Amino acid sequence: xxxxxxxxxxxxxxxxxxxxxxxxxxxxxxxxxxxxxxxxxxxxxxxxxxxxxxxxxxxxxxxxxxxxxxxxxxxxxxxxxxxxxxxxxxxxxxxxxxxxxxxxxxxxxxxxxxxxxxxxxxxxxxxxxxxxxxxxxxxxxxxxxxxxxxxxxxxxxxxxxxxxxxxxxxxxxxxxxxxxxxxxxxxxxxxxxxxxxxxxxxxxxxxxxxxxxxxxxxxxxxxxxxxxxxxxxxxxxxxxxxxxxxxxxxxxxxxxxxxxxxxxxxxxxxxxxxxx
Numbered sequence: 001x002x003x004x005x006x007x008x009x010x011x012x013x014x015x016x017x018x019x020x021x022x023x024x025x026x027x028x029x030x031x032x033x034x035x036x037x038x039x040x041x042x043x044x045x046x047x048x049x050x051x052x053x054x055x056x057x058x059x060x061x062x063x064x065x066x067x068x069x070x071x072x073x074x075x076x077x078x079x080x081x082x083x084x085x086x087x088x089x090x091x092x093x094x095x096x097x098x099x100x101x102x103x104x105x106x107x108x109x110x111x112x113x114x115x116x117x118x119x120x121x122x123x124x125x126x127x128x129x130x131x132x133x134x135x136x137x138x139x140x141x142x143x144x145x146x147x148x149x150x151x152x153x154x155x156x157x158x159x160x161x162x163x164x165x166x167x168x169x170x171x172x173x174x175x176x177x178x179x180x181x182x183x184x185x186x187x188x189x190x191x192x193x194x195x196x197x198x199x200x201x202x203x204x205x206x207x208x209x210x211x212x213x214x215x216x217x218x219x220x221x222x223x224x225x226x227x228x229x230x231x232x233x234x235x236x237x238x239x240x241x242x243x244x245x246x247x248x249x250x251x252x253x254x255x256x257x258x259x260x261x262x263x264x265x266x267x268x269x270x271x272x273x274x275x276x
Contacts, residue, residue, distance in 0.1 A: 007042065008035075008038060008039065008042055008253070011038065011042065011056060011059055011060070012033060012035075012038065014056060014060055015033060015038075015059075015060050015063045015064065015067075016033065018060060018064065018104060018108070019031050019064060019067055019101055019104065021097070021100060024093060024096075024097050024100070031067045031070070031071060031097070031101065032067075032070065033063065033067070034063070034066050034070070036178065036179065036182050036257065037062075037063065037066055037158070037159065037179070038059070038063060039253060039254055039257060040159050040171070040174070040175050040178065040179075040254070041058075041059045041062055041063070041159060041162075042059065042251075043171070043174075043247075043250070043251060043254055044159060044162060044163060044166070044168060044171045044175075045058060045059060046251075047168060047171070047248070047249070048166055048168070054112075057108055057109070057112055057114075058114075058117060058162075060108060061105040061108045061109050061117065061121065062105070062121060062158050062159075062162065064101050064102070064104045064105040064108070065101075065102065065105045065121050065124070065125060065158060066158060067101045068098045068099070068100075068101035068102035068104075068105070069098075069125070069128060071094055071097050071098035071101060072094070072095065072098035073132075074094055102125075105121060106118060109121075116165075120161045120162060120165055121158065121161070123161055124157040124158045124160070124161040124162075127153055127157045127161075128153065128154055128157045128158070130153075131150050131153040131154045131157075132154055134150050135150050135151070135154065135198060135202075136198065138201070138202055138205065141202055142206070143206065144203075144206070144228065144231075144232060147199070147202055147203070147232075148180065148232065148235075148236075151180055151183055151184075151199070152176045152179070152180050154183075155176075155179035155180060155182070155183050156172075156175045156176040156179045156180070159171065159172075159175040159179075160172050160175060160176065163175065169246075170243070170246040170247050170248070171247075173239075173242075173243040173246060174240070174243045174244060174246070174247060176243075177236060177239045177240035177243045178240055178243075178258065178261070180236045180239075181233070181236040181237060181240055181261050181265065182261060184199070184229070184232060184233050184236060185233075185261065185264055185265075187199045187200070188229070188233075199229070200225060200229065203225045203228050203229060204221070204222075204225050206228075208221065208224055233265050234265070236265075237261075237262060237265040240258065240261070240262075241262075244258060
């Protein structure tokens, strides 16, 4: 079995150093690194015949794109309405920071002349942003299947595009299922903490199963929403189990992370049964 701890730690330091900007860090929080996506990228590129130097450049560039997307996401999720001058300044700096991180990925790849990788990541960025619009406007999501497809596109398009380019279908399936399950757990945590979640909101707007009653009682409706969410979790768990079996080799850290997600899924399912 592979052990990626040292490699991943080195990559993480490299990415954080590249993303560090003293002025921005005076006003906005340090950008967070999505370690699940870093883990998947490391696994994908270590299944390929790519030299470590190139691997690090490609993974660093992809993670800088993710940091840029996450930074812009903070801005889009900010509270609407009148803002104090210092709040407005913070939002403006968040936008600039996202643009800065996005420019860094381009710089890294341009420096080694990899135009094809720039094209691949640019295509992924467009797909992610298009699906974020679909998710937040909620216009084209009529059922659970389309909701799941949209979430997968948002969470996994960067890795998906790379896996398609390198002809690694197993990593397409693993990344989509893994990141879908991870996102669902994040949404569940946010819902429990704040009572709000974009996914729960969309499920709430879908027609009730086997009911034409427009005046369905709120408690009954909410219970059905929660069970729909539970089914999404259960289906994602089963799909991830199947996907993991397609990989020729898997490092210990990825297996451990998948195990944690599986246990969380089982725990949530049991809590629903007890409450029901």
